[in-house]
Amino acid sequence: MIPPEVLRGVSMRKSIFFDQRPRTTPDQLFGREEDIRKLLRALEAGSWVAILGPRMVGKTSLALAGANVFAKKNKYKVVLVDLRDTETFRQATEKILARLPKSLLTSLSQYISRISISTTKVGVSIKLKKNSPARKILSDALAKLNNTILILDEVQSINQGVHHFLKVLGSVFNENPSLIVIFTGSYSGIVKKMFESTYREAMFGRPPIDIRLAPWKETTAEDFLKTGFKKLKIEYQEWEIREAIKQLGTLPGWLNLYGVKRYIEKDHRVALKTTIDKAVKEAEKELESLLKGRSPKAREVIKLLALGASWSDMVSTGISEDALSRLLTTLTEGLFIVEKDEDTGVYYFVDPVYRKAAMKLPLIPRR
Template sequence: MSRLHLGKKGEKAHFFDQRPRKDASNLFGRDEEIEKLSRALESRSWVAVLGPRMVGKTSLAWAGANVFAGKNGYRVVFVDLRDTDTFRGATEKILGRLPKSTLDKLSKHISEVSASALGAGVAVKLKESTSARQALVDAFSTLKDTVLILDEVQNIQQGVPHFLKALGSIFNENDSLLIIFTGSYAGVVRKLFESTHEDPLFGRIPIEIRLSPWSEDVAENFLETGFERLGIGYTRGELREVIRRLGTLPGWLNLYGVRRYIERDHERALRTAMGVAVREAQKELEHLLEGRTPKARAVIKLLAFGATWGELLETGITKGALSHLLTILIDELFIVDKDESGVYYFSDPVYRKAAMGLSILGKDAQR
């Protein structure tokens, strides 16, 4: 069973931590995935870390990249793309995380460099006349012995073909630049895996590492280990209640652990964690339902209780729309499963509760 190895003074208070784990010794329950990612990088492969929100994709990318970098003299560059939906915007954000020496070589593409409002790297603005694709290719060609983590890359929707062509060029020309993509199986990631003979990345798809929620045993061991290290009293019934209500996604269990460490009260910590988790899940479901008919909303609410294909069609949704919606929920968000009897259901208790609480009409209709 994987455990954290905390030896430095003061580290025990951070056993439960909502920030990404950058050190493999601080990443619980993912030893096999760390080793697989490190081996993939050793083979000069690119990697796609896939999974639902709060499962620990960013932590695995950071920790695995640092293991490889430490052994091979590489540096790690991390780029958060969660709020970036265009290729041009992604290019500017990537450039803003690169070393100043690299930016100096790209002056012909850049109109402005300023302090970042987020405090990470700098804010870069491309010249209106410059090609984002060429700027990215020129930037990537200068990066030697680098592991680049593109976090939540699936959010890039506009300009994906140009992005893929830039990646294809770099894969061929710079074998010392290794890229880790994290996100769900959507957008850019889907295109990477579905490349055809005509695509620049054909035959060079990333190595896929799919993260699932922990098993109940690992989740319970995680909570137990943290409570024991932090000197927090607990009962077996409390552990079971946390897992039953929050599920086994590491992010939500970390949140509960943080609140339990601060509050020293199980009920209060669980109530707080559950409230935050359900609100975040409802936001994601509302985002998914934007622009869809009320029938799609009815499908989501039915899934909270479990329903067959035929029962879901009784909402009036078309077969094509239902198939597309289920594909997103199953293959991209990883929050719906189908049992042996053909019943589709929310596998995660937080999303199940969030779906139950969705308004029938939606936000727009309530205004």
């Protein structure tokens, strides 16, 4: 017989500790107490914020949890826009508009050719008229967006029209003090330009406050899994916890997925294998995205890093020192997935999932 609480669903849903969806309140976050306090202080000061770090580190969860607390206290609205797979400024404008109130869209109807309502999680989608000026439209829309926290998730994906996007953000920052923007992403693309004092449109000299989320320490990762297992009454052995962390690293997203799989499958090895397969595939996509537009020699560097490599080892691929420096900066400071051993001078992937993904990357034959 199926227990009544399973049929009702509500009480069981509340007890789930592992959840693949973003957290929305601070009490649902784990091991991010100081990060949430810093975010709330920044929001109270009226600052725009950039939450930086690798995928699966919990950037969206931190942004939503902090924004929701601030919004409830100050009678603000929270708007989340997922900008993954959004390459151009115009595409970003259409996605942002699709998440804004209908009353605001009515005032912009002359620029819109199509509004579609989907039954999927995407919801509303918008297509601008061919000759509609995206820069003016977005600027006008954001200027009218009062008492709102706008979360632009994975904003670094935008690589065409960065100049126009930064122009809009700079003017809106000056003209609409009741709009607060939280950016999430890695320290690359448009995010990096916002912090570069040498970039002439870098938010007009007003870069956002940055909060850099690193992977958990191993002790925090262990506490997370043990807490979840105990809450869900999942039997486990200490070696299983250690093996999961050794194979998956300490990025919260992958440990959380392992917890979900373990809750469903009840078998450590099955849960770990399916999680590793999923994680490595996603890490491969991330590395391919990172390598896009770079020299094929950058791919050789990534392959070397999977085994550990010195500066001279990497330069021997033929990559320029300037290009190598930029690549290593992104891997170390932006994604936190590579570290340097100061004693030996060897750079290496500190994250086991990215190490596995790097080893699987195909090389492009030299001509």
